[in-house]
Amino acid sequence: MLNNASQLIERNINRFLAVKSLLVMGPPADDLINILPDVGIVTTTDIVAYEYMRSKNNHHGRVLFQEAAKVAAGEELYEAVLIFMPKSKDELRYRLLNAHALLREKGNIFLVGAKKEGIASADKVMATLGGKVLKVDSARHCTLWVTQPLKTAKPFSIADWESVYRAHVSDVTFDVCNIPGVFAHKHIDIGTEFLLQSIAPKVADFKGEWLDFACGAGVIAAFMVKTNPRLLMTGVDSSALAVYCARRTFELMGAKGNFLASDGFDNVSERRFDGIVTNPPFHTGIDTDYSITEAFIQKSKKMLKKNGQLFMVANNFLDYDEQLRQVFGNVETIAANTKFNIYMCVNN
Ligand SMILES: C[S@@+](CC[C@H](N)C(=O)[O-])C[C@H]1O[C@@H](n2cnc3c(N)ncnc32)[C@H](O)[C@@H]1O
Incomplete structure (x- = not known):
């Protein structure tokens, strides 16, 4: 082929x-x-x-x-x-x-x-x-x-291509490292921002090991650990550039995090998390591709410990809530605006 x-x-x-x-x-x-x-x-x-x-x-x-x-x-x-x-x-x-x-x-x-x-x-x-x-x-x-x-x-040095922008979400401020080719170059994505604003009141109560699925430059993981430093954050992304940036974002914060390259859950499949937060991918290259997120939904329940929680942002024209309901048996829309829904599911 x-x-x-x-x-x-x-x-x-x-x-x-x-x-x-x-x-x-x-x-x-x-x-x-x-x-x-x-x-x-x-x-x-x-x-x-x-x-x-x-x-x-x-x-x-x-x-x-x-x-x-x-x-x-x-x-x-x-x-x-x-x-x-x-x-x-x-x-x-x-x-x-x-x-x-x-x-x-x-x-x-x-x-x-x-x-x-x-x-x-x-x-x-x-x-x-x-x-x-x-x-x-x-x-x-x-x-x-x-x-x-x-x-x-x-x-050529990759360090020469790094830029840093300051993100402010719900009274939390942190610096994000970026290089060309990484999602939301130079600014926080509006879907990610809405997701973080929506979960902000809950993050202080989260415990244990959390996964930022499709972490990009590590924005979600950075927000979570800045809000609740006891959380143990892991991030996965298919892009080596994204993993590089996420590690640098954590270095800039002086925080510990574990970021690794993975196609979907492939390289963390043996682990179970207390929670997953994601702004999942909807592209392969420049083409729209919902298959990665559909596969993510199918496998996500198995990646959670008992009572583990999943939070996900999605464009409101997509039927991910129905897919989540089929897998988890429950789904709650905890926030919505004109473009996005924020879904929460529990592995109970
Ligand atoms: C919508 S972006 C979100 C990035 C970041 N979480 C944020 O909110 O800024 C989706 C991310 O999914 C990653 N991605 C695409 N295909 C993937 C796959 N098969 N497995 C893991 N990550 C993937 C992309 O590299 C991209 O960083």
Whole structure:
């Protein structure tokens, strides 16, 4: 199975077979890796794509789950880099400068993506590296660009991409670390804010181990531990960038938290929590995708201790309350506004 951007690479595979060391950044969860030359490394910030590629590929060591690409031990700089278009232009700048820092002199940077991802105007971002940007090919609503940077590359450090914003929710103030590509870059999401305002009067009474499911930059976990420092917070997210930010958010607060990458509950499946709080995902890449949250609802009861509680924010046009009722046998709407409902369920 190949997605459209990967099919465009397949059409142009000879260009990549000629390369002696290739860095591939952010490919989708498909079988492209099996037709790429077995040289260099493939990096991803998405654990879903990482696990898919590892399960389908014989060269496991080549696929790395990292927040930023690095030169692999014993390797030199790369002759070419192939970047898959990320969700935002800010994240594209991040990947591009990461790629530039790892590229040999006179090396090529390729960028592939779909029209709906904004690939048509992405050449302008590539042009900031000083070289000409050429269109290699277009097909299946996708374009493949190439450039040979003329500017001198600067060393790449993820720390240079961190920004911090101050969040104020219900008299609680805390700093949130963010980097491009992480949900709600530079501001608290309005759904998350409404969720936190709605649970604020209850948090002081919470006890034990709580999970911030799909934690992003750790906003929910930070609010909870700032309100009730006795809570033991764990956070999971599929994005290495999100986990990086959530850890940094806790460092900024001087608080302890346990953040790990996980596709859904996969990497915490043996644990049971006193409570779960979530603003769950509704996208895969740029496409709307409710399946992750539906799977979350199905499994959430089993992740709770007896009398454990689940709090969740959802757009009010979704029927998650019905799905929650089927799983838990109870659901209460503890708050609602024109856009969102806040649901509470108990594992009783
Ligand atoms: C709506 S955002 C909420 C982020 C954060 N809790 C907040 O309120 O700012 C959803 C998060 O789900 C993560 N996500 C998407 N798919 C996932 C999956 N399969 N497993 C775990 N997390 C996932 C995304 O990376 C994103 O950070």
